[in-house]
Amino acid sequence: MTEPAPDGLGRSAVRAAVLVWRSAPVHVLGYLGITLVASVTPIAVAWLTKGVLDGIAGRRTGTLLALAVAIAVVTTAAAAAAHAGDYLRAEVDRRTALRAKDELFAAVSRFTGLARFESPAFLDRLRLAQQSASNPGRLVDATLSAARGAVTAAGFVGSLALINLTFTVLVVLSALPALLIELRMSRQRNAMLWRIGPAERREMFYAELMATANAAKEIRLFDLGAFLRLRMLAELRTANAARRRLDGREFRVHASLSGVSAVVAGAGLIWGILAAGQGLLGVGDVAMFVAAVAGVQAALNGTVSAGVMAYEHLLTFHHHVTVVTAGPDLPVPARPRSLPPLRRGIELRDVWFRYSAGHPWILRGVDLLIPYGETVALIGHNGAGKSTLVKLLCRFYDPTRGTILWDGVDLRDVPAETLRARIGAVFQDFVSYELTAADNIAVGDLSAADDQARIEGAAREAGVHDVVAAFPHGYRTLLSRSFSPDSSEEEDGVLLSGGQWQRLALARAFLRHDRDLMIFDEPSAGLDPEAEYEAHRRLARLRSGRTSVVVSHRLGTVRDADRIVVLSDGVVAEEGTHAGLLADDGTYARLFNRQAGGYRDEVSR
Numbered sequence: 367m368t369e370p371a372p373d374g375l376g377r378s379a380v381r382a383a384v385l386v387w388r389s390a391p392v393h394v395l396g397y398l399g400i401t402l403v404a405s406v407t408p409i410a411v412a413w414l415t416k417g418v419l420d421g422i423a424g425r426r427t428g429t430l431l432a433l434a435v436a437i438a439v440v441t442t443a444a445a446a447a448a449h450a451g452d453y454l455r456a457e458v459d460r461r462t463a464l465r466a467k468d469e470l471f472a473a474v475s476r477f478t479g480l481a482r483f484e485s486p487a488f489l490d491r492l493r494l495a496q497q498s499a500s501n502p503g504r505l506v507d508a509t510l511s512a513a514r515g516a517v518t519a520a521g522f523v524g525s526l527a528l529i530n531l532t533f534t535v536l537v538v539l540s541a542l543p544a545l546l547i548e549l550r551m552s553r554q555r556n557a558m559l560w561r562i563g564p565a566e567r568r569e570m571f572y573a574e575l576m577a578t579a580n581a582a583k584e585i586r587l588f589d590l591g592a593f594l595r596l597r598m599l600a601e602l603r604t605a606n607a608a609r610r611r612l613d614g615r616e617f618r619v620h621a622s623l624s625g626v627s628a629v630v631a632g633a634g635l636i637w638g639i640l641a642a643g644q645g646l647l648g649v650g651d652v653a654m655f656v657a658a659v660a661g662v663q664a665a666l667n668g669t670v671s672a673g674v675m676a677y678e679h680l681l682t683f684h685h686h687v688t689v690v691t692a693g694p695d696l697p698v699p700a701r702p703r704s705l706p707p708l709r710r711g712i713e714l715r716d717v718w719f720r721y722s723a724g725h726p727w728i729l730r731g732v733d734l735l736i737p738y739g740e741t742v743a744l745i746g747h748n749g750a751g752k753s754t755l756v757k758l759l760c761r762f763y764d765p766t767r768g769t770i771l772w773d774g775v776d777l778r779d780v781p782a783e784t785l786r787a788r789i790g791a792v793f794q795d796f797v798s799y800e801l802t803a804a805d806n807i808a809v810g811d812l813s814a815a816d817d818q819a820r821i822e823g824a825a826r827e828a829g830v831h832d833v834v835a836a837f838p839h840g841y842r843t844l845l846s847r848s849f850s851p852d853s854s855e856e857e858d859g860v861l862l863s864g865g866q867w868q869r870l871a872l873a874r875a876f877l878r879h880d881r882d883l884m885i886f887d888e889p890s891a892g893l894d895p896e897a898e899y900e901a902h903r904r905l906a907r908l909r910s911g912r913t914s915v916v917v918s919h920r921l922g923t924v925r926d927a928d929r930i931v932v933l934s935d936g937v938v939a940e941e942g943t944h945a946g947l948l949a950d951d952g953t954y955a956r957l958f959n960r961q962a963g964g965y966r967d968e969v970s971r
């Protein structure tokens with residue numbers, strides 16, 4: 367994987383500045399003021415100290431007291447300002463991170479397809495983007511620190527120049543290579559972070575696997591703890607090795623640069639002492655000279671480090687900007703068509719599909735009609751492409767070739783959200799949200815979130831109401847043992863069985879029962895025989911007169927579909943009614959008889 371070219375860094379810097387300003391304008395202004403004060407304080411203290419020393423040498427005790435008081439006031443004010451600055455900086459960070467996260471996840475939610483979430487490079491970038499949420503605030507902080515360092519450095523350079531111009535030039539020039547070297551190392555660090563991204567994500571994957579309840583059973587029974595831990599450590603070692611190499615290089619460079627600074631400062635001190643010996647400089651001048659050399663070096667070093675830090679934050683924030691400004695993942699129709707309620711049907715015309723150019727073809731020219739008001743059952747072997755076809759109907763991907771028409775309208779010409787508003791679905795891999803029971807149903811249609819009657823109605827239809835009602839807090843019960851309930855009065859959350867979760871997923875579909883197209887991908891997997899019979903009866907009632915697609919390996923539950931379609935080798939291999947396909951004695955008949963035979967054998971024993 368190559369380092370992303372940092373094109374458009376300027377654009378990212380402007381975006382970061384705007385983000386910070388919009389998030390916390392008052393705090394930024396306050397921090398700016400404090401930074402200005404902090405930048406001139408060291409110079410003021412150096413001049414006041416010189417005055418004190420000159421006063422002592424000249425025995426001007428009158429002004430000495432005033433100067434001492436001034437030093438005390440300035441240093442006290444500087445200390446107070448530093449604490450206020452810390453508070454303001456933290457608040458800017460918090461507010462900016464909030465806005466950045468909002469911006470990032472709003473952008474992620476706008477991706478209508480699934481392909482980006484299956485791209486390792488995109489996931490690496492997304493992880494870095496998430497990590498950089500606080501970076502705009504830190505970027506401003508580092509930029510201000512650099513500016514503060516620059517102002518302080520300028521003040522000391524001016525003071526030093528009054529004493530020795532040649533030496534001033536030497537001190538300034540000695541800081542320049544440091545700037546260039548640090549910038550180069552900063553780019554190297556960013557490239558290294560990008561390179562170790564996959565290893566860090568894998569490390570997180572192993573760590574999460576070992577710490578979640580879902581995998582706990584298998585990990586313990588199969589004794590996978592050491593295996594996963596060693597894999598996690600191997601990934602961590604890979605990432606550490608890359609970090610260590612760079613840290614070592616930085617250590618050597620920094621040590622060399624410090625050596626150069628020490629030599630320059632030492633030479634300055636020797637010159638100052640010799641000049642004082644010859645009467646060219648007074649005691650105050652020597653003190654000022656020493657303070658100015660140290661001040662210029664410290665301020666220039668600080669400026670360089672802060673500038674480099676700002677650059678690093680910018681490079682990482684660039685991932686955020688790349689994600690939030692990414693174009694749509696699925697082509698947006700130039701002239702979007704509206705999608706009227708379905709009246710004739712959905713037609714797949716010569717649909718070919720593969721997940722990417724590097725993947726095999728899954729569908730190889732599917733022609734299929736899903737007529738309005740009918741139930742079409744999709745069956746076929748594992749991996750035949752049934753769920754893939756369902757995903758194409760929802761436009762999570764576009765067909766690689768061919769078209770899908772909704773009453774003659776190409777799905778590519780319709781905004782994805784318009785299409786999805788017309789679809790209800792239970793997916794094979796439905797999500798078990800660690801939310802309350804009510805929320806778990808309401809996610810099917812958020813307009814029902816505050817409508818207890820609708821939620822209960824859907825739960826009753828799905829045959830899960832009695833289970834939920836018996837929980838200690840009914841529909842408010844948290845369906846998770848990983849989180850504590852929000853209210854301390856509530857007891858711990860509960861866990862559902864696989865079949866109970868399946869029923870909750872069905873309840874989501876019942877909330878959307880009025881949609882034009884209903885999709886059920888293995889809707890009764892995990893249900894006990896009675897629940898399956900019940901669910902089947904209710905779904906048949908829900909489907910009656912509606913357009914629906916049912917995917918199931920339980921052929922008994924799809925025998926009354928208006929059409930049964932057998933997918934095989936990427937095409938529609940058989941199509942017809944249950945009776946017709948049995949009479950044809952093809953794949954469907956073979957699969958059905960084999961499944962039915964299993965039951966008959968048991969009965970006849």
Ligand SMILES: Nc1ncnc2c1ncn2[C@@H]1O[C@H](COP(=O)(O)OP(=O)(O)OP(=O)(O)O)[C@@H](O)[C@H]1O
Pocket residue numbers: 484721725728746747748749750751752753754755794
């Ligand atoms: N996101 C994906 N990226 C790459 N390949 C995928 C992806 N999803 C599925 N596949 C592949 O596509 C093929 C069809 O998978 P699909 O889930 O559509 O089959 P299915 O007929 O629903 O199978 P099952 O009966 O086992 O549920 C499989 O070979 C699978 O490996």
